[in-house]
Amino acid sequence: MDLSAVFNFQQLVNGLQLGAIYALIALGYTMVYGIIRLINFAHGDFYMIGAYSVYFFGIYFLTAHTGINPILVFIMAIIISMAAGALIAVLANQIAYKPLRYRPRLSALITAVGVSMFLEYFFSSLPFIGPSYLAFPNDAIIPRTEYLLGGVHLNNYQIIDLGVAILLMGFLTWFVRGTMTGKAMRAVSLDKDASKLMGIDIEKIIMITFLIGGAFAGVAGLLAGITYPRINPYMGILPGLKAFVAAVLGGIGIIPGAMLGAFLLGIAEVFATSFNSLLGEGIAFAILILVLIFRPQGLLGEKTAEKV
Amino acid sequence: MKFLNFFKKSTPQFFMYCLAFYLVILLLNQFDIISGYPLLIIEISLIYVILATSLNLINGFTGQFSIGHMGFAAVGAYVSGTLTTLIWKLSVDQPIYQTVPLFVVALLLGGIAAALVGFLIGLPTLRLRGDYLAIVTLGFGEIIRTIINNIDYVGGPRGLLGIPQLSNFTLITIFTVLTLYVLRSLIFSSHGRAFISVREDEVASELVGVNTTRYKVMAFTIGAFFAGIAGGLLCHLIQIAHPTQFGFLPSFMVLVIVYLGGMGSLTGSVIAAFLLTILEKYLLPMGLQALSSWTLPAFGFQVGVEWRMVIYALLLIIMMLFRPEGIMGMKEAKFMMPEEH
Numbered sequence: 001m002d003l004s005a006v007f008n009f010q011q012l013v014n015g016l017q018l019g020a021i022y023a024l025i026a027l028g029y030t031m032v033y034g035i036i037r038l039i040n041f042a043h044g045d046f047y048m049i050g051a052y053s054v055y056f057f058g059i060y061f062l063t064a065h066t067g068i069n070p071i072l073v074f075i076m077a078i079i080i081s082m083a084a085g086a087l088i089a090v091l092a093n094q095i096a097y098k099p100l101r102y103r104p105r106l107s108a109l110i111t112a113v114g115v116s117m118f119l120e121y122f123f124s125s126l127p128f129i130g131p132s133y134l135a136f137p138n139d140a141i142i143p144r145t146e147y148l149l150g151g152v153h154l155n156n157y158q159i160i161d162l163g164v165a166i167l168l169m170g171f172l173t174w175f176v177r178g179t180m181t182g183k184a185m186r187a188v189s190l191d192k193d194a195s196k197l198m199g200i201d202i203e204k205i206i207m208i209t210f211l212i213g214g215a216f217a218g219v220a221g222l223l224a225g226i227t228y229p230r231i232n233p234y235m236g237i238l239p240g241l242k243a244f245v246a247a248v249l250g251g252i253g254i255i256p257g258a259m260l261g262a263f264l265l266g267i268a269e270v271f272a273t274s275f276n277s278l279l280g281e282g283i284a285f286a287i288l289i290l291v292l293i294f295r296p297q298g299l300l301g302e303k304t305a306e307k308v
Numbered sequence: 309m310k311f312l313n314f315f316k317k318s319t320p321q322f323f324m325y326c327l328a329f330y331l332v333i334l335l336l337n338q339f340d341i342i343s344g345y346p347l348l349i350i351e352i353s354l355i356y357v358i359l360a361t362s363l364n365l366i367n368g369f370t371g372q373f374s375i376g377h378m379g380f381a382a383v384g385a386y387v388s389g390t391l392t393t394l395i396w397k398l399s400v401d402q403p404i405y406q407t408v409p410l411f412v413v414a415l416l417l418g419g420i421a422a423a424l425v426g427f428l429i430g431l432p433t434l435r436l437r438g439d440y441l442a443i444v445t446l447g448f449g450e451i452i453r454t455i456i457n458n459i460d461y462v463g464g465p466r467g468l469l470g471i472p473q474l475s476n477f478t479l480i481t482i483f484t485v486l487t488l489y490v491l492r493s494l495i496f497s498s499h500g501r502a503f504i505s506v507r508e509d510e511v512a513s514e515l516v517g518v519n520t521t522r523y524k525v526m527a528f529t530i531g532a533f534f535a536g537i538a539g540g541l542l543c544h545l546i547q548i549a550h551p552t553q554f555g556f557l558p559s560f561m562v563l564v565i566v567y568l569g570g571m572g573s574l575t576g577s578v579i580a581a582f583l584l585t586i587l588e589k590y591l592l593p594m595g596l597q598a599l600s601s602w603t604l605p606a607f608g609f610q611v612g613v614e615w616r617m618v619i620y621a622l623l624l625i626i627m628m629l630f631r632p633e634g635i636m637g638m639k640e641a642k643f644m645m646p647e648e649h
Contacts, residue, residue, distance in 0.1 A: 039439045115625060125618055285448070
């Protein structure tokens, strides 16, 4: 095997691109987990919904040839995907998770599995979506341009994926560190009861968390759609799981951890796939099991004793 | 009258009920009241009883959260299917005394292989809490499917074809009754108390000397063993083992059965397994067809069988919101409990 061909800059770029998509999903996972200690299985489906919302939007612009500035089209696509993801996330929270807030944690987890299955099968049952793959109209949303940089194939999608992800991560870091709502979010994740006593509206904070998480997952769906332009209603299952692994790898509940874990996982997966496609599919779960055995608090997490 | 007193005890009662069920179905089959498709539905229901009760041991009694139960069934199905179809080359034309013992051996080996895998999956659970475990088991199901898809010897993505139809109503009933008997005896023993204590409070049960790790791994191993047997019975009934049969979707159905019946109630799992299988295979297709005859002219689309998964998911959500304890809660029917309980 020619190692120099495998371990090269090309794979690193591909890995970063995949990592950017994982990072956007993982952030929502980790924020929701940090605040209500729930693994939101439906999070991967918010990502799917983001992709589908833009699919129909893109079909419209593909058929209409409206001559709108492509950058404007792309910004509209981002807004639509974020709005769709956020809407579904907030609805799922209000309808399915909120009534179970003070029940055993397992109840909410089972409900999350139910919400995930509902979204997947509802979409695949709808006659105008269907269970099969659809071609994502990526060229209608933003035309693909290739660059060749010293033997490395780059395209504008890679730059867009990374750019959008970094921009949103920067926004989130500012939001959590620099605003009162962000401060309240951090407080709720530290101690729910105490922050309630301090006059924080916990339900509102949880809703905002779902809103941001859903919006990020939605935009990840859009980025995945333009980068890997085949979408189907089950597209969210595996990226959702892998993003969760990324969140655990970085330390669940820790926002920079999710970003770090996602990029590491994306790079690891691309390199593993370049060796063997079977290895590429399994590496995320291998990493998960190794992390849970050797460093269950994640890379950036601090070890905490179990309280009784 | 001493004789009748014997049958007031729950264990003979349990076997009596099972025998009565078997004889009634057999009798109805003799008179062609239940045959063909309805009999197949009953057979599949019985297999789901095995799957659901064994998952109930892991999820309901031990309080873990495994959502890849069909992965174990896949191991059992592929091991036993490979043995009977590819290695021993059994066929239904051979005399019964040749095929049935080998088939039972194949089933048990499939169960043991699944139990080994369950043991390996159970090991990392020493460090995992419920929600992490869910992800591991889900990932495990995907890994099993990927591995099967890549082994050409067992057919890869085409599936293992031409499996002889060795499962029949009698064998399936025997295995179901044995599963129920073993689980019932296990749960109402001191080991069973230990499983339940792990569910109720892991730290407290460790403090009173329960080896929680051991019991978690044990629950996984036993649950996987029975799931493996169920997988073997299933693939020898429908004569094909295919990777998609053991994906997330059927795992989800078993999960719905367990939670619908009630976590920690074998009786509930049995009732829910019959209820949901009959609902899925018989009532829902009929209901959806009736609905289609109304939506097709009105909205121009058919409500096909694919909507049944939507209904399942809604069923699960609604149940968790309004009756999280399921049909039976933690209650058992009397004959499902040994004496002195």
